[in-house]
Amino acid sequence: MSLAADARAAARERPFLLTALRAGVVNYTAAASHLDIDGETDAIATALRRYAEELPSLEVESREVCVTMNSGVGVVDDAAESDEGALLTLGGQTVVPDVGSQTAILATGEVDADALTAVLGRLRAAEISVDAAATMDGSLLVVVERRDGVAALQVVEAALEAVSVTSGL
Known part of the structure; x- marks a missing residue:
């Protein structure tokens, strides 16, 4: 799997992170360091940022x-x-x-x-x-x-x- 796919899968396994990504309230570097993914923290943060841009906005x-x-x-x-x-x-x-x-x-x-x-x-x-x-x-x-x-x-x-x-x- 690619780093981007790993980051997406890790976010989907953590509903709180998925909600925060949709709400636009994530410190991407902190989230990346929290995830157990092999790769550079900055690259994981970038993958999370790109994933967040594709997600539908959080509606309440x-x-x-x-x-x-x-x-x-x-x-x-x-x-x-x-x-x-x-x-x-x-x-x-x-x-x-x-x-x-x-x-x-x-x-x-x-x-x-x-x-x-x-x-x-x-x-x-x-x-x-x-x-x-x-x-x-x-x-x-x-x-x-x-x-x-x-x-x-x-x-x-x-x-x-x-x-x-x-x-x-």
Whole structure:
């Protein structure tokens, strides 16, 4: 593979770098020295700069959503034990209301994988641990510890006001 191809592959393996390249906020020399690529740092930086010029610009959009918080949710192992009010079922486990000590944040409306990516990134930055997360068919759900519920609600609302769009990649 060429140095340019190696630099592109390395950037694609690091979503944070790919986002920064699209946003135009990269110190190319610092990024090049961070990557484990054989070659001169200046040449790798040049390859990253050229790659950034080819990428679509980072677009951010606000989503029309309704965000609610449901405290007292829990995870049950047997889906048969859950009631019809299940918030999420995945891999034999179900998030249900009124059986636990966690909080679910539910967003409905214009949500998709980009919205979930934005939400999880913001929750990580806020140091809020996520116990479960999913999006499907206009719904996005994250489950956090009860003590983090209010902060998580605020983070989710803010994240959905500025979702990075990955179309064109």
